[in-house]
Amino acid sequence: MTDQLTSMAAHAPSDDVIAKAHVDAAKYDSMYAASIADPDGFWREQAQRVDWIKPFTQVRDVDFTLGNVHINWFADGTLNVAANCIDRHLATRGDQTAIIWEPDDPKDEALHITYRQLHSNVCRMANVLKSLGVGRGDRVVIYLPMIPEAAYAMLACARIGAIHSVVFAGFSPDALGARVNGCDAKVVITADGAPRGGRVTNLKDNVNKALLNDFDDVTCLVVRRTGQQVAWRGDLDVWYHEAAETVSDDCPPEEMNAEDPLFILYTSGSTGQPKGVVHTSGGYLVYAAMTQQITFDYHDGDIFWCSADVGWVTGHSYIVYGPLANGATTLMFEGVPTYPDASRFWQVCEKHKVNQFYTAPTAIRALMGQGNSFVEGSDLSSLRLLGTVGEPINPEAWNWYNEVVGKGKCPIVDTWWQTETGGHMMTPLPGAHATKPGAAQKPFFGVKPLVLDPASGAVVEGNGVEGVLVIADSWPGQMRTVWGDHARFEKTYFADYKGYYFSGDGCRRDADGDYWITGRVDDVINVSGHRMGTAEVESALVAHEKVAEAAVVGFPHDIKGQGIYCYVTLMNGQEPSDELRTELRNWVRSEIGPIASPDVIQWAPGLPKTRSGKIMRRILRKIAENDFGALGDTSTLADPSVVDDLIENRAKA
Ligand code: 6R9
Helix, strand or coil, rough: HHHHEEEEEEEECCCHHHHHHHCCCHHHHHHHHHHHHHHHHHHHHHHHHHHHHCCCCCCEEEECCCCCCEEECCCCCCEEEHHHHHHHHHHCCCCEEEEEEECCCCCCCEEEEEEEHHHHHHHHHHHHCCCCCCCCEEEEEEECCCCHHHHHHHHHHHHHHHHEEEECCHHHCHHHHHHHHHHHHCCEECCEEECCEEECCCCHHHEEEEEEEECCCCEEEEEEECCCCCCCCHHHEEHHHHHHHHCCCCCCCCCEECCEEEEEECCCCCCCCCCCEEEEEEHHHHHHHHHHHHHCCCCCCCEEEEECCCCHHHHHHHHHHHHHHHEEEEEEEEECCCCCCCCCCHHHHHHHHEEEEEEEEHHHHHHHHHHCCHHHCCCCCCCCCEECCCCCCCCHHHHHHHHCCCCCCHHHHHHHHHHHHHCCCCCCCCCCEEEEECCCCCCCCCCCEEEECCCCCCCCCCCCCEEEECCCCCCCCCCEEEEEHHHHHHHHHHHCCCCEEEEEEEEEECCCCCCCEEEHHHHHHCCCCCCEEEHHHHHHCCCCCCEEEEEEEEEECCCCCCEEEEEEEECCCCCCCHHHHHHHHHHHHHHCCCCCCCCCCCCCCCCCCCCCCECCHHHHHHHHCCCCCCCCCCCCCCCHHHHHHHHHHHHCC
C-alpha cells in the first residue's frame, strides 16, 4: 500500500532534463550492469578522468575478510591530487572562476578566484608549509572559517604530500586538541576569528587553549580574517600573510602514490570516541569527481553550490575535490542560512546564478518553518537541480523544497553516503529516475547494496523488504582504515556481518526495488514487538502543520518493552497545550497506526544537534530515561544550553 502510494507520487524527470543529462535511464541501466559485471574494466575506464603521472596497471586489490581487511585501488599508479584540481585546467580555463566566495555579511564583497589565482595561492601556501618543515606524510590540522584559505590549505597539503585533517571551526578547544593529538599534527592552520551569522568566534583563542598546555611544539599558521587582536605564542605562531610574502608562488607538485593518504577526517562523535577516517589519493579523487559530475549533472560553465562546511566530508568532496577536479566553478559560503534573515540562501542563489544547490534536510526544515515569503522574494530561475544529504528527508520537507524552492522543475537528488564512503553511494540520478520524496533510491555505479536480516545476517532477497544495509564489494572512494587503529576499522565495519561493509544504517527496498534509508540502526526502537524506525514517527510528526521539527527515541516501558518519547519543536507562533498534545498523538496514530502512538510528547524549543546538524539522540535517550547523570560529552553540540531546557521540562512532562 505504502509502496503503491509512493510509486504514484514519483516525480519523473522532464524531457528537458533528460535531454541534457549525462546519464538517462537506459544509460544508467547499462552502465550499472557493466560496473557490477566487470568492476575492473569499469573502473579502469572511469579512472581516466584523472591525470596520472605513472599509469596504474592493477585496478584493485580488496579483501573484506575480518583479520585481513585491505582496500587498494590503482595501487601502482602515481598522481598529484592538487595538480588534478588546478594545474591541468590552466591551459583551457585559467581565467575561469574556480571558487566564488560569498562572505558572511552580504554587504562585504564576494570574491571570484580564477584557476590561475588558485594556482598561485595554493603554491604560496604550499611553500609556506614547506618552510615550516612540513613534508610528505606529515599531518596538518586545518581549523579555519569558510574562507578561500581553507581550500588553499587543503590543496597545498595535497600538493606537497602532507595529510590534512580539517577540524570544523565550531569545535571547542578540547575537541580540537584531541584531534591535533590524535593525528600528531606538526602545524595547525587557523585564523584570528571566524565571522558567522554576524557573530565572531575567536578561533586563535581556541587554538591557544588547545595548544598552549600540551603541544608546545606545534606551529600555528594564522590567517588574518577579522583583524582582531590575538594573543601570540611567541615563535610558534606565524602570520600567514607575512610568511606568504617571503615565498615563491610556484611549487612543483609531489608525485604521490594512489594509496598515499590524502586526508584524515574525524567523525562527528555522535557515538563513542571520534574515529580518524582515512581517505587516500587516487580512488578518492576518481570517486569524488565522478559523483559530482553525474549525480548533480554538472556541465561546463555551471555554478555549483554545496552549502556544507569544509569541516565535514560533504565539504571535502563537493566543495573542494570533486568540483575542482572537474574544472567547475564552486561556491563557498561563509555564513548561515538565516543571516541576515531566512532569505539568505535564496539571495545567494540569485546573486551568483547558482545552477545546482546542495544542502541538508535540517536547513530545509528550518527555512520551511519560517514561511514561503523568504523564498518568494528571490529570483531562483537559474536553479536546475537540488540536492540533500545528511539524514533522511521527510516528505513534507522534500515537497516544500521541490515546490517552493525548485518550482517543480528541479530534480531532487537525495544522496545517501557517509564520511566513510568518500562520495555518494545511493541517489536517484536526475535524468534517469523518477524521484520519490524521501528515497535515496538507486545505487551509484559500482555500488552493490544488500539488505540483511539484522539478527541472522542472512541476505534478504526480493522487494518490499527491510533490514540493515551493507555493501557487498569495494568502491574507489571507500575509507581505507581508521588512523592509527586498523583493528578498530575492521571491528567497526567488517565484524558484525562477515564479508560485507556494514553501514550502520537500516533500509527498506520497496516494491519497485528502490532504497529508503530508515536511519541508524541504533535508532531503531521496538514497541510491543513491533520494530519501528524513530525516523518514521518523526516524519509523521513533522507532517503536521504545527510542527517544525521532531526527534523520537525509545525509553523503557513496563508493558511495551520500549515506549515512544517525542521531542517536538512547534512552528513559529504556535503555542504548546494539552489539546495540541492530544491532537499530535491522534495524528501519529492516524498517520502510522496505533502501535506508533507517542507515549510522551515533550515541547522542545530547541533540539541538541551536532554542529553538522545531526540530532544527538544519545542525549535525548538519556533525558527520556530520566538519567541526567550520564549525558556524556555535550561540548560538541551546536548549542549546549538546549540540554538544560530539556532537562528542566522533562521533570514536568
Ligand atoms: C555525508 C554524510 C552519515 C550518516 C549515514 C546516515 C545519514 C546521510 C543520508 C542519510 C538518509 C540520506 N545520512 N545522508 N540518511 N538519507 N540522504 O552525511 O556523512 O556525516 O558521516 O553521516 O548520515 O545515517 O550513515 P556523515
